[in-house]
Amino acid sequence: MAQVTLRKVVKRYDEVLAVRGIDLEIADKEFIVLVGPSGCGKSTTLRMIAGLEEISEGQIAIGGRVVNDVPPKDRDIAMVFQNYALYPHMNVYENMSFGLKLKGTAKSIIDTRVKQAAQILDITDLLERKPKQLSGGQRQRVAMGRAIVRDPKVFLFDEPLSNLDAKLRVQMRTEIKKVHQKVRTTTVYVTHDQVEAMTLADRVVVMSNGVIEQVGTPDELYHRPTTKFVAGFIGSPAMNFIPCKVERNGGALKVVLADNLAFDVPASRTGRYEGCVGKNAILLGLRPEHITETRQHMEVDQRPFDRTLDVTEPMGMETLVYFTIGATPICGRVAPNAGARDGQPMKLAADLANMHLIDDSTGKVI
């Protein structure tokens, strides 16, 4: 059993608070991804779990044992670094077996474990090579191999794919997922790439400014963000935030935007947004895929409107269209054959069934 528990964990560098009292429960065998922009405290949190940074306040427990004062080697963890951190003078076999050798593990056991890990990662042919004779992807595999052979309670990954090119990154991402499915070790993975976070994680922890914004499954974060930060951070292109007012429309509600645009709020949401009527600083959150071209048979909650497009970006499987509502730049996603052209007017539809209303003063999703 290797659950990881963080209780009120604080990291302070002199006057600067890098991590501001976070609480997190990571279950046994779970794949958790910490994601957030640079400087949000995600790497610091990981390094505190690893024991590479001291904890200023709070408590970290691995497998039920508080490890605040336990040195990294006794925490039974393994870490994969962004820049691989392979020992340049040792070959792949020596790199992978170094930790076990220091522990005094028997040679035969070391040999079996290294060969098993090499097989999992498909690097059996590379065991005699030095790190400088390997490509970036191979080095990253070796770094993972070094972690696997130690059979630790927890794997820690610190942005392991950031140094790889886009194609290799996608490939290694799948590879990491496969490895986790095989070895089923509790994993904490840090990245700034939300796509990596969404694709790998059982649960994603979104961090910002030293605090946890939201913890949830990728699906929850995408469809039910609780804060403006999470709504804007998860998803690419990012969610549109359009200033609006909520007004009564007979028994129903409507959101009034700039440029005389107004959309009826779906009946199912009326209750939830009742309190927003007449309030200032309300934002309508709509993801680009919920602003599409009008179709012949529109869904119930789709609301048509006309706009002139500023820029279009054909992506192949879809076309991104950019326009403004008032002064707010908006991004929408239309079918490639919808006839979107730069500078041309277009009939679009907003899918209000997937709308969010955000209180901009508190940053909370209503």
Add this chain to the structure above:
Amino acid sequence: MSVATPAVEAASPPSRYGSMSRDRKWALRWSYFFLTLFAIFFLMPPIYMLITSVKTSAEISAASNPWWVYKPTLDNYIELLTQNQYLTFFRNSALVSICVVIITMLISVVAAFALARMKFWGSATLATGVFLTYLIPETLLFIPLFKMFAYVREWFDIELMNHWWTMIILYPTLTVPFCTWIMIGYFASIPKELDEAALIDGATWTQTLTKIFIPVALPGIIAATIFAFTVSWAQFLYPLAFTTSTDQLVLPVGIVTTLIKGDVFNWGQIMTGALLGAAPPLVIYAFLMDYYIAGLTAGATKG
């Protein structure tokens, strides 16, 4: 403006494409010119030494062309190498230099590792302090050192004056600060993740130093070793001040004090002695330079 631009481009000389290689050609010509100048300037003295060392005393003092040997002879070499005195100087120098190199590297590698990596309170100030001690001219230290030697004699009844092995204690004051400084720089260039990986792998600080840092920083260690050896082999002032008996002299001082008798300069033997004395550093350079390969860290991290 947009109309004028193509006209300007059309007016520019058509031979633009060749300019890169033409620049390179000129750069190479200048490089060769200055390198030749440099080589002549620095190779003249050793060539002059070599020519003089194979001349007889009579020929050296004759008013003939100093750059030509009329009657080459190996007498100077034979005479010097059959003299016990010269071999003693050589042995003293070799022992002192080897011991100094060992002591220096033992101290500076460990000190540099601690100062560069262990991040204790005051480590940065201490690192600067180490380097500052190197900036004190050695000539300023004679009097304090004489005083210290007197105290040692008084308190412990150990005579440090006029012993070749005293140099083993003295030279590290010159070599340790600089070598530590070189090694601090070298260790600092090793990615931090490497010792963190070792730490997680279960290595102690000592194991991190011996199993990771020393092998990775080998080029730096070799550079520091060459420096320490050269300094102790060529050191002149300290042995001149602290040793007097002929059997206690090291090579640089020995040659000068024994081969210049009064106002008689035995130029043939002086040049021979100096030339033979220059051989060990040359051999060491030639041998260690092969190992002095930068980029050993390539592959440790990205890039």
